[in-house]
Amino acid sequence: MTAPLTPPPRVVVIGAGIVGCSLADELTARGWTDVTVLDQGPLPAPGGSTSHAPGLVFRTSPSKTLSDFAGYTIEKFRSLEVDGLPCFNPVGGLELATTEERWAELHRRAGYAASWGIRGELVSAERCKELWPLLDARKVLGGFHTPDDGLARAVLACRAQMARAEERGARFLGRHTVTGIERDGGRVTAVVTDRGTFPADHVVSAAGFWGPVIGRMAGVDVPLLPLAHQYARTGPLPELEGVNDPRTEASRPILRFQDRDLYFREHTDRIGIGSYAHRPLPVDPFTVPVYDEAPVMPSSYPFTPEDFAPSWEDCRWLLPALADGDIEHGFNGVFSFTPDGMPVLGESRALRGFWLAEAVWVTHSAGVARAVAEWMVDGRPATDVHGCDLTRFEDAQRSPAYVAERAAQQFVEVYDVLHPLQPMERPRPLRVSPFHARQQELGAYFLEGGGWERPHWYEANAPLAEELELPERDAWSARHWSPIAAAEARATREKVALYDMTPLRRLEVTGPGALAYLQRMTTNNLAKKPGAVTYTLLLDESGGVRSDLTVARLAPDRFQIGANSRADEDWLLRHTPDDVRIRDITSGTCCIGVWGPLARDLVQPLTRDDFSHQGFGYFRARETYLGHVPVTAMRLSYVGELGWELYTSADLGLRLWDTLWEAGQELGVVAAGRSAFNSLRLEKGYRSWGHDMTAEHTPYEAGLGFAVRMDKGDFRGRAALERAGEPRRRLTALLLDDPAAVVLGKEPVFLDGASAGYVTSASYGYTLGRCVAYAWLPPLAAGTQVHVEYIGEKVPATVAEEPLFDPQMHRIRR
Ligand code: FAD
Ligand code: THG
Numbered sequence: 001m002t003a004p005l006t007p008p009p010r011v012v013v014i015g016a017g018i019v020g021c022s023l024a025d026e027l028t029a030r031g032w033t034d035v036t037v038l039d040q041g042p043l044p045a046p047g048g049s050t051s052h053a054p055g056l057v058f059r060t061s062p063s064k065t066l067s068d069f070a071g072y073t074i075e076k077f078r079s080l081e082v083d084g085l086p087c088f089n090p091v092g093g094l095e096l097a098t099t100e101e102r103w104a105e106l107h108r109r110a111g112y113a114a115s116w117g118i119r120g121e122l123v124s125a126e127r128c129k130e131l132w133p134l135l136d137a138r139k140v141l142g143g144f145h146t147p148d149d150g151l152a153r154a155v156l157a158c159r160a161q162m163a164r165a166e167e168r169g170a171r172f173l174g175r176h177t178v179t180g181i182e183r184d185g186g187r188v189t190a191v192v193t194d195r196g197t198f199p200a201d202h203v204v205s206a207a208g209f210w211g212p213v214i215g216r217m218a219g220v221d222v223p224l225l226p227l228a229h230q231y232a233r234t235g236p237l238p239e240l241e242g243v244n245d246p247r248t249e250a251s252r253p254i255l256r257f258q259d260r261d262l263y264f265r266e267h268t269d270r271i272g273i274g275s276y277a278h279r280p281l282p283v284d285p286f287t288v289p290v291y292d293e294a295p296v297m298p299s300s301y302p303f304t305p306e307d308f309a310p311s312w313e314d315c316r317w318l319l320p321a322l323a324d325g326d327i328e329h330g331f332n333g334v335f336s337f338t339p340d341g342m343p344v345l346g347e348s349r350a351l352r353g354f355w356l357a358e359a360v361w362v363t364h365s366a367g368v369a370r371a372v373a374e375w376m377v378d379g380r381p382a383t384d385v386h387g388c389d390l391t392r393f394e395d396a397q398r399s400p401a402y403v404a405e406r407a408a409q410q411f412v413e414v415y416d417v418l419h420p421l422q423p424m425e426r427p428r429p430l431r432v433s434p435f436h437a438r439q440q441e442l443g444a445y446f447l448e449g450g451g452w453e454r455p456h457w458y459e460a461n462a463p464l465a466e467e468l469e470l471p472e473r474d475a476w477s478a479r480h481w482s483p484i485a486a487a488e489a490r491a492t493r494e495k496v497a498l499y500d501m502t503p504l505r506r507l508e509v510t511g512p513g514a515l516a517y518l519q520r521m522t523t524n525n526l527a528k529k530p531g532a533v534t535y536t537l538l539l540d541e542s543g544g545v546r547s548d549l550t551v552a553r554l555a556p557d558r559f560q561i562g563a564n565s566r567a568d569e570d571w572l573l574r575h576t577p578d579d580v581r582i583r584d585i586t587s588g589t590c591c592i593g594v595w596g597p598l599a600r601d602l603v604q605p606l607t608r609d610d611f612s613h614q615g616f617g618y619f620r621a622r623e624t625y626l627g628h629v630p631v632t633a634m635r636l637s638y639v640g641e642l643g644w645e646l647y648t649s650a651d652l653g654l655r656l657w658d659t660l661w662e663a664g665q666e667l668g669v670v671a672a673g674r675s676a677f678n679s680l681r682l683e684k685g686y687r688s689w690g691h692d693m694t695a696e697h698t699p700y701e702a703g704l705g706f707a708v709r710m711d712k713g714d715f716r717g718r719a720a721l722e723r724a725g726e727p728r729r730r731l732t733a734l735l736l737d738d739p740a741a742v743v744l745g746k747e748p749v750f751l752d753g754a755s756a757g758y759v760t761s762a763s764y765g766y767t768l769g770r771c772v773a774y775a776w777l778p779p780l781a782a783g784t785q786v787h788v789e790y791i792g793e794k795v796p797a798t799v800a801e802e803p804l805f806d807p808q809m810h811r812i813r814r
Contacts, residue, residue, distance in 0.1 A: 013204045014039075019357050021158040026366075032373075032377055033168050040177040048210075059116075065342075095109065096257050097144075098139055101417055113144075179217070220354060226284075228332035278311070303329075312327065337411050343358065434651075444673065445459065445673070464488075488673060495598050495670070498669060499673075500671075502589075508558065517575075520716060521572065531622060535619075535707050594646060603626065609622065679772075682762070692761055703730065733799070735797060742790075743773050749797075750786060759788060760776060
């Protein structure tokens with residue numbers, strides 16, 4: 001081996017729990033061997049959450065990212081051993097249903113498993129009893145069995161990874177308490193401890209639920225709340241005598257009884273029981289006792305038997321063998337919850353070189369560590385991590401009050417049956433558009449996203465729905481849905497509708513270098529005269545789609561970007577040269593989409609400007625006035641109809657709404673919500689970033705090659721695209737064959753009876769009279785028959801030619 005030309009960067013990892021240890025292993029495996037892992041407690045069990053984790057690893061999740069993380073943890077820990085003891089015991093997993101609602105949910109979970117490539121099978125109550133003989137099978141309707149899940153031995157896995165990392169040069173130092181982070185010019189330079197200062201080019205906070213404490217030292221918000229969670233062990237059970245090898249402790253599947261917020265595992269002849277059934281027990285991370293003063297260890301609080309009492313009854317109801325037994329030992333163990341239940345990963349932009357790897361379960365630890373190591377070493381993780389990116393939180397989502405309320409709610413809902421559209425109940429309303437009062441008057445049904453109240457349909461349109469004939473929906477797909485959405489979609493296709501587009505993220509990019517900069521950052525050609533709007537993509541270095549944007553050139557040196565998430569702003573800001581300024585103008589402005597064949601009839605009388613097809617072309621922008629309101633008008637439409645996005649400042653928003661509303665009365669204007677919006681955009685084949693495509697996909701795979709101009713000069717991701725071969729998978733449009741069938745997203749798609757991909761987003765297409773589902777599949781010819789599995793039912797579907805609606809663009813370009 002030749003020595004590297006430059007020494008590897010100096011990395012200091014704070015925390016030697018499962019995340020810190022896994023990260024040291026992954027970094028050193030990639031040649032970053034100058035790694036120092038510091039922990040305040042003694043090694044190898046310094047007293048964090050890892051030190052007492054019972055280690056259940058269930059891989060199935062609605063989140064593909066989490067499922068991939070867990071898959072890698074299983075694969076990796078299976079290959080690790082310490083003193084002949086394996087770090088993973090693949091006893092399998094078993095989730096039980098004792099209610100019809102849960103049984104349906106297990107069918108959906110079996111669907112996620114098939115979508116993400118996890119082995120799993122729905123099984124009868126008898127089979128559950130075979131797998132777990134202590135069960136009272138009469139209580140059970142059935143189960144979901146995942147044979148590859150099992151038990152991680154977290155402390156052992158720490159030791160194994162420590163040893164490997166140490167062989168490659170890493171250091172692990174226990175009894176070093178971090179007290180400060182040093183910085184210079186927006187970069188970290190060192191970590192200060194009670195036993196000296198450690199210079200560093202990169203610092204990773206893997207401090208578990210102490211994350212907010214380390215975050216404060218660095219001036220970085222770490223939006224997590226530590227909560228205690230009860231874990232108890234029974235005494236020895238005669239039924240388990242001689243059943244399990246004490247070295248591996250368990251032979252039967254890890255068990256989940258989500259109907260009562262409980263899980264179980266074997267500890268040789270005892271049973272361990274975890275409960276989420278109790279009240280949230282928040283812990284202030286700033287007041288956690290230090291190792292030497294903690295009664296057991298810092299992450300272990302005294303057991304509160306009164307909180308466990310109802311759960312104990314539930315345990316005995318399910319497992320009659322416990323009737324004579326007792327709890328021998330219990331504790332309230334602390335770990336991290338975030339406002340959306342996802343980890344918090346990534347590098348702070350304000351303090352470069354300072355990384356977070358927080359709020360990570362043992363289950364996801366190795367996968368997270370691999371992703372963060374790739375991110376640090378290669379500049380990008382191979383897995384889509386946008387749902388974990390620390391930049392995902394809006395300003396209003398980082399207040400301690402918000403974090404506390406949402407995280408506690410995550411705890412309460414951890415095992416609940418949650419509909420994909422189900423909103424959090426509190427704190428609401430948080431962000432409202434200037435039209436909120438009018439929307440309320442119209443009976444808006446609000447759901448929440450990014451802190452925004454977003455109308456999904458308006459009860460005021462109910463009379464329009466009466467004449468429609470729509471197929472019956474099953475109870476699940478009928479939740480957070482209304483036939484009114486169909487009426488609103490129809491009004492958009494036949495007349496004209498107003499859509500609140502305020503939550504659409506808007507950035508203003510200005511300065512002499514703005515054009516050259518945006519040309520380098522995106523795929524399409526933006527060198528057009530002011531007044532042009534361009535649909536374009538942000539790619540990472542590997543050619544993965546980081547986002548899709550609209551860029552309006554409003555003046556030679558001024559651009560307005562329509563973006564998807566906060567991560568777009570973050571990404572752009574990370575690469576901004578000195579002669580370019582980027583400002584998020586979302587909050588101070590608002591937007592209404594006026595779309596439908598009568599949009600021009602509505603808008604033209606309000607302005608002296610020429611809004612004809614010749615006077616105001618498709619994908620053009622203009623600053624003008626509508627009535628009393630100064631607006632930026634852009635002629636484009638995510639719903640595939642004639643019309644404009646109209647932007648103005650927040651103070652004038654209500655006036656803009658009222659102006660359009662009044663002008664539209666004689667045309668039959670309606671307010672329309674996101675439910676119709678999503679249906680219309682899917683009929684038109686417009687992708688939704690984060691759902692349909694992510695950084696895991698290239699533009700060609702996602703069907704977005706039309707937005708890439710290889711001949712315009714260099715841009716980020718171009719070199720990777722040049723190397724890209726023929727796509728092996730494609731984002732594919734499906735139409736469900738049965739006009740009454742619906743799917744919602746994330747369902748598995750089967751080709752010739754074998755799982756071949758998964759649905760990204762789906763909606764009933766009211767114009768087409770069929771449900772539209774986009775799916776990742778191997779390249780397939782139009783007309784190919786597949787089936788989607790929806791709550792255990794095989795739903796036939798056919799690969800369709802795109803776009804499904806108005807391929808000649810007659811409706812938009814006129
Ligand atoms: P930790 O293990 O907490 O490590 C963080 C380390 O940072 C600590 O060792 C701490 O000492 C150190 N540190 C903090 N501040 C400083 C400082 N200033 N200076 C130096 N060092 C510092 N997960 C599962 O996947 N499956 C389960 O079955 C499961 N069951 C659980 C049951 C219970 C009762 C509990 C409490 C948690 C459970 N979890 C489970 C969650 C899991 O334990 C944690 O999510 C995981 O261990 C977190 O690992 P970590 O490395 O991020 O944090
Ligand atoms: N409006 C604005 N900006 C946006 C969105 C928006 N940015 C984020 C997101 N939505 C981007 N998504 C799309 C997707 C498709 C189109 C616009 C934004 C679109 N595509 C046409 C097509 O594919 O035929 C035109 C493409 C072209 O001419 O190059 O209209 O909703 N402001």
